[in-house]
Amino acid sequence: MRPLISIGRFSELTGLSIRALRLYEEHGLLAPAIVDARTGYRFYRWHQRAVAERIHRLRELDMPLELIARCLHGELGVGAALEQHGAALQAELQQRAQTLQRVREAQTSRALPDFEVRIRRQRAWPLLSLRYQTSLSRCEADRHEGYRSLRQRAARLGTRAAGPPHAHHPPQGGFDPDDYAVVLSLPVRLAVPGSEPGVGGLIAFTRLSGDLTTLLHAYQALGDWLARSAYRRGGPSAERYLCLLRPGTSPHTEVWAPVHPVKEGL
Template sequence: MRPTLTIGEFATLTHLSVRTLRRYHEAGLLEPAYVDPATGYRYYTSQQIPTAQVIHRLRQLDVPLAEIRSVLATDDPHRRAEVIAGHARRLEKELARTQAAVVSLRRLLNPEPPSIDVELRSLPRRTVAAITGRVEFGRSLAWYDEAMAELDAAFPPAERTGPPGGQYANALFTHGAGTMTVYRPVREPRASGRIEVIELAPAELAVTVHAGPHDDLDVTYGRLGDWVVTHALTVDGPVHESYLVGPRDTTDSDEWRTEIGWPVFRVTPSVGQDSGREIHTTR
């Protein structure tokens, strides 16, 4: 006696096309209960309807076929939950990246960009505790987190004298790999593990502050770069960042403040210069 449902009937009940059901069969996700050896017709049972619907929902979420097989192959509900939860977390991260890209694109497409405040600043020579490494751009965020965690562990808040910062070689952006240095100003810098005591060279910088999440930091970089090209002479040197407020201070990304410093060459001081600082606003 043949199974209850033809492939067409099963397709109607599950809202899956015949073509999709054939593809699920070929992929080993949902095999028919019976295949007529003479005609090749596929037949299904009503008990397979929930399985078909689960597969369909998982595919709508772009769960890879291998993970779907893992979900269907186990009778352990906890294992099933782990696989699905893991993919859900990846989807949430991808959604966050997509949303950040949309925000950045809207800023770029805004025909009336907001004003940008730029400060010309002279930084003195400073001695700091730092970690330096050559890093692939794709690993830069992970490397930064690891290095900052090591610095934080070595120097508790009572020893710190200012916000953390970083210097990033141009090659990191232009060639996909370059030298990164992250540091903390502390009362008594000392070496430990990867941590070194280094002197940061004096620098002349055009500085602006990026407000909010780091996802569209590149937009602020672009606007600062445009200002520098128009108003100053650029020089070779690492880009400077100072994390006035960041993820280590608050989970509210709207409160984050990242200071970006672009190396420049100042020919003459401007009127109103005070202690090496000049404020410029463009609109």
């Protein structure tokens, strides 16, 4: 029997970074064959390289980890997973095309604001999240109500907010201003039942003040900056509501996305 392979050597053999291997372990995609109880060192078997290669190929297609897990666990065939992933990409492409059209229309009426994009390092606080459907006419009230609900849940669970709430909008086959999805998340100081890992590491962000009429321009500015920078996107963009922690103040919103230096890609 061939000897076990250390995680460092396995990383070299598969072309996957150690960080990627740990991420795949966390999501149940590729667990080490043995974890030394005393040192925490991880070891793999030779036959696991085939699984690692399959994960790597699917990740090159930007397939979500949850979908890859269903393939590896036999819940979904690779062909069906590719079809499902392709449909999601097509829906996202359609939504982005519609957003781009609105941005172009806005450009004809007035000049785009000058958004400065900066980089910071963010701590990955645990998140309590809430998903709901809203519309442009209800979004402000729903956001405040969602934030109130998340704060109450955090208090019941014995923790408190670690920073401003943020939200992202899952793709759903195009943007409907009268009915679209929002996932509102609140970073909290303690991991509690129902919480999930937060987004940490390097963050690219830009800010806008006042109402959200220039929000699409902020997203566009961030996307343009990423396209020409030395960073690649590490996850979806989100909105961070800096004003909700201080009721009565003028709105300040941050549009951000996790990023990685290009040469550190998974």
